[in-house]
Each structure stands twice: as C-alpha cells, then as structure tokens.
Amino acid sequence: MARTKEFDPDAALQAALDLFWRRGYEATSMADLVEGLGIARASLYATFGSKRELYLRALERYSEQTDPVLLAELSQPGPVLPAVRALVRRYAEASAEDGLKRGCFVTNTAVELAPHDPAAARRVEASLGHLETVLTAALVRAEAQGELPAGREPRALARMLMVLMQGMRVLGKATDGAARVRDAAEQALVLLD
Amino acid sequence: MARTKEFDPDAALQAALDLFWRRGYEATSMADLVEGLGIARASLYATFGSKRELYLRALERYSEQTDPVLLAELSQPGPVLPAVRALVRRYAEASAEDGLKRGCFVTNTAVELAPHDPAAARRVEASLGHLETVLTAALVRAEAQGELPAGREPRALARMLMVLMQGMRVLGKATDGAARVRDAAEQALVLLD
C-alpha cells in the first residue's frame, strides 16, 4: 500500500548486537545505537520499541546464532568425545583471542542484567539450559559408545564444562587470560579420559 | 583545630562496596550512593573524589578483605589438599546460595569495567594473579608432601580451579545455578585425587 522499509531490520539488529556485546547494556546509549545502526531514531523505536526490548531481541538473536552450531557439532554421528574436546578448546581459543574483549553475550547478560531483570534472566537460563542439555546428551552418548568409562556422571561432567566455559569467557576479558584459559581447558579435558 | 569528621569513611566505603557489588557500576547512581552511604553529597566527593575513584577504592577494599582469607586458609601447615577442597566447595556454596545475586565483585568488574577501564583491569588482574599464585603454591606444596601424585601440573591445575571459580560466580547469578555449581565443583575436585 505504501512505501517499503528502507533498512534491513535484520542487519540493524545485528549491529545492535555488536554494540551491546562490546559495551554492555548500560554503557551503550540510544545515541550510540542510532549512530551504529545507521537508521533514524524514530525508525529504531518504531521497529524495536525500547532500548531494553532491543537488547532482549539482540540476546535472542545471539542465542539463535550460537545454539544451533553447538548442537550440530555435538550431534554428528560417530565418536562424540573428539567433538566435545574440540568444542571446549574452541571456546578456550575464542576466549583467549578475544581482542575486542567482548566475552560471551550470555555471560555478560548474566552478570549485568540477570540479577535485576527477570526477562533477561529467563533468556540466560534458556541458553545455559540448552548448553547443559546438549553437553549432557553428548556425554551420555559417549558413555553408551564406550568412549567414556562407565560410572562417570555425564550431567555433572557437562555442568562442570559449562561452568568452566563461563569462567573462560570472564578470564578472556581480563589481561593475561589467554594462557590461563588454555591451561584450564586442557586440565578439565583430562576428566574425559 | 576544627570540627572532627562526623562519619566513618571506612563504613562509608563499605556501604559503597555493598551498593556497587549488588548493582554494578553503571546501574548505581551517585544519588543511590548518597542515600546508601548516609553522608552529604559534598562530603562524598571531598572524601573519594569521583564515582569512578570510589568504585576503584571499593574494589581495592574488597580484595583486601578477601585475599588474606584465601592466603591464610591455604598456608596452614599440614595437609594442604583438604584446604583446597574446602576452599573450592566454600566458593561453590557461596555462589549457590547467593540470594542477593551479587556474584564476585572482581568477576563483575572484569565483565563490566575491565574491557574499557585500564585501572579496573589492573586491579582485576592483581586479584586473579594473587589467586593463581596462592593456589599454585598450595598445589606445589601438596605435590611435595605427596598428597598430589607427581606429574600433575600445579599451575595448570590452579588455573583450572581459578577459571572454574569465576564461572561458578557467573552461574550463581542465573536461576537454577545452585545444583550446577555444586556438581561442577565436585567434578573438578576429582582432578585432585
């Protein structure tokens, strides 16, 4: 009926994710977003509602981009333990080489917003729950396939890896975190032998 | 010569630490601090300079209160491994039962401020470095005393525990983190057997 949208809401959301990811919620102003997204302030509000809604949408998008990759990697047929190792190591590398010091968007949200924002807390919980579920399933399969000695506790192991991964993302934001993160990953993986 | 100070700067700093710890840097306004500290706005600036300086002082104080406890626990003569285990478990419990969802002030600072505040990054690094040093020393001693099988890597193990502890503090801020944190601690401690 009328004029078509001139900007790509998807690209705008991605740009918002980049900004929030790098600076966090409070430290990113609407002025920053207007400039970074390259769209009119009014369009921004018309499309996303408010700063908080935009942040939550960005968080959702982050999970949508991240979660399927995890799942795919750990669901491939055949040996599963190598995939778990690769995942943990890749996480460590990503944390160690995080030049922009962005960390993990979910981790950042857990620290900055989750304690006083129920909606943010729910999304964080959803991401962590997914990671735990996928990791646990992978380790259960590893056990069934004889890759993992019987008697281990797949869920507890998965939780341990998950907690460690959160910590890696935190250390990656501090100086000199690289060697620590790599050492931590290798030590933890010993538990999978 | 003149009027004496009417408020206790030490208590004020402690109150500031409590506020920053609970809400973070950006989400805590000077108005919040004035109210929470119970002192005049002017006195606050006269004593601490600025919001950022106050935060850094609070972080310093947090470390001063926390670090010696760690060191003392791990430096007692006799068996050292039980002390390490107790420390990790106590950390897990503190994270799991963190009703105020405060997490660790150092962790929070690492996530929120360290990436773009060099002074904050330095203090975070100092705390993490201290933790790593103390843990490593303890594990070296454990190895020397035959508590830990030879061939382990004390520093790498210490780093792994340190990273895990950061992760526990993050998970403690999310919902349903308690069981995860406890499982993670127990699994990690298996590496000390």
Add this chain to the structure above:
DNA sequence: CCCCATCTAGACCGTTCGGTCCAATATCGG
C-alpha cells in the same frame, strides 16, 4: 500521476546523570 502510508533527519521533551557550589551549622582549640 497522484495519493497516502511510511520513511527520514533532527528538534524537542522531561528526567536523571555526575559533579560543583554555597549558606548554614556544628565542633574543636584557646
């Protein structure tokens, strides 16, 4: 080709931000 919905840039809104200033007050030494 023109109407109209939706876009745009940016002025504008009240509020809150971190920080400063000041007059009034309170407490010390003498």
Add this chain to the structure above:
DNA sequence: CCGATATTGGACCGAACGGTCTAGATGGGG
C-alpha cells in the same frame, strides 16, 4: 565563649539520558 575550620543539606550546573513528535522526503498501488 568565641573564632576558626570542616561538614552539612540542598540548590544548582551543563550534559547526556531514554523517548516522543513533527515536517518533509520518498516511493509503491490504483
């Protein structure tokens, strides 16, 4: 008891905050 000195509450500052609104440009459907 008084002068000197710090502290006090709160007014005040310019800037930045998140959010709204308007005027005009723009482009698709009839």
